Amino acid sequence: MYSNRYSASISRHPEAAKAFRRLQDYFRGLERENADLFRIRLDPERIAEIAQTRTFTELSRLLFWLLQDQLMTRVLVLESPEGGAVVEFGGNDTIPSTVHDWRRDIEMSISLNDLTSVYRPRLQ
Amino acid sequence: MSEKISQKVHAILTIPNNIEQLQAYGEYVRGLNEADRFAAEAAMDALKIERDRVNARQVVVLLHGMNTAGVWQESVRSELAEFKNISVEVVGYGWYDVFRFLLPVPFSWLPISQFRDDLRDIRSRYPGVRMMVIAHSFGTYITSKVLKGNLDIRLDALLLCGSIVKIRFPWQKLPNRPEKANFVNDVGTRDAWPILAGVFSFAYGPSGAMGFKCPSVTDRYFNYAHSDFFNVEHVRNFWFPFILRREIVEGAMDRQRKAPGLLKSLFSTKLPHVSAALILIFWLLGARLSAIAHSLLH
Numbered sequence: 390m391y392s393n394r395y396s397a398s399i400s401r402h403p404e405a406a407k408a409f410r411r412l413q414d415y416f417r418g419l420e421r422e423n424a425d426l427f428r429i430r431l432d433p434e435r436i437a438e439i440a441q442t443r444t445f446t447e448l449s450r451l452l453f454w455l456l457q458d459q460l461m462t463r464v465l466v467l468e469s470p471e472g473g474a475v476v477e478f479g480g481n482d483t484i485p486s487t488v489h490d491w492r493r494d495i496e497m498s499i500s501l502n503d504l505t506s507v508y509r510p511r512l513q
Numbered sequence: 514m515s516e517k518i519s520q521k522v523h524a525i526l527t528i529p530n531n532i533e534q535l536q537a538y539g540e541y542v543r544g545l546n547e548a549d550r551f552a553a554e555a556a557m558d559a560l561k562i563e564r565d566r567v568n569a570r571q572v573v574v575l576l577h578g579m580n581t582a583g584v585w586q587e588s589v590r591s592e593l594a595e596f597k598n599i600s601v602e603v604v605g606y607g608w609y610d611v612f613r614f615l616l617p618v619p620f621s622w623l624p625i626s627q628f629r630d631d632l633r634d635i636r637s638r639y640p641g642v643r644m645m646v647i648a649h650s651f652g653t654y655i656t657s658k659v660l661k662g663n664l665d666i667r668l669d670a671l672l673l674c675g676s677i678v679k680i681r682f683p684w685q686k687l688p689n690r691p692e693k694a695n696f697v698n699d700v701g702t703r704d705a706w707p708i709l710a711g712v713f714s715f716a717y718g719p720s721g722a723m724g725f726k727c728p729s730v731t732d733r734y735f736n737y738a739h740s741d742f743f744n745v746e747h748v749r750n751f752w753f754p755f756i757l758r759r760e761i762v763e764g765a766m767d768r769q770r771k772a773p774g775l776l777k778s779l780f781s782t783k784l785p786h787v788s789a790a791l792i793l794i795f796w797l798l799g800a801r802l803s804a805i806a807h808s809l810l811h
Contacts, residue, residue: 441692441694449556449558451555482542486536500534501526
């Protein structure tokens, strides 16, 4: 079960144990409902909401540990001004300066504001 | 997680051109090892949320106490004027004297219903905007009554100071209360008024001097008297982080306050009136005994 993997992080990071436990409960609930975890994507704001982090420091520390403990992967989604995703990137170091927006059929230059980061459960 | 990485990411986010921001960030993360890259990505996501929160529109409602013109409301309004995303609404209920204060049952319905109507009016004028209330003294009592009696009125955040709300007020039963991270009670450890209010009326309590100490509210303690919260330093250092980012900066006395004295403890019990009556009886008896002793000696 994916949610069981949070137990190691709960004991490894006692200062964020409550936040990890809340995320664990969230995923346990999804597993109970047989939700397809491959389709789950959480934006950082939703993670902050579920984990009830209060400050920038708490949230950035939690996101860091989620990545480092291999519980989640971060994906950057480029959204078209018309709406909808155009392309996904695995990290900021692989982003070109321009990309073809197939929704509008034009070349668009990419800025940081066009990119939305989402976190997906790392299931393997 | 490295503070240096957060600072670097923060610096990149201040680059005015969005495309240059992305290039600078891409170049920065390319040179990092995996752990530092994770730290930079986490910092970037958290900082973007914080920036969005700061930029999100918000209306801050200021409610004064009794027997005052609420001059602090104007000074807080002018302090907040620099933030274009924040609208400030100053509300009140006129001059409220001690006589009406001590008899809340027949008189308090008017300011309570006025404030309820004001909040509904503000909500309709700012649809979808986060609403926060900062209330002082009798204003805290009014706010608690409005929330208790009108579950449709929801606040995103609430900041009480000099509170005279009963310590055991059932915040936990109010579904429309803000969550604990958005609900602060600034306590003045030298503030006698909340204690006296609790002594003279069953309706009030010493939460502004003792804290609520309940799971629904975050108490912060300061070496303040009743109206010391309105100085510019306090507003800037403790209120601004809460208003702008919902960050609760620890109170100056949170870790070092002393246990309350005997008198304060007696007056802060569930039955402060009984304590007051007992003290008065002992005092009168003492005066009587000393008069008898005086007459016997002379």
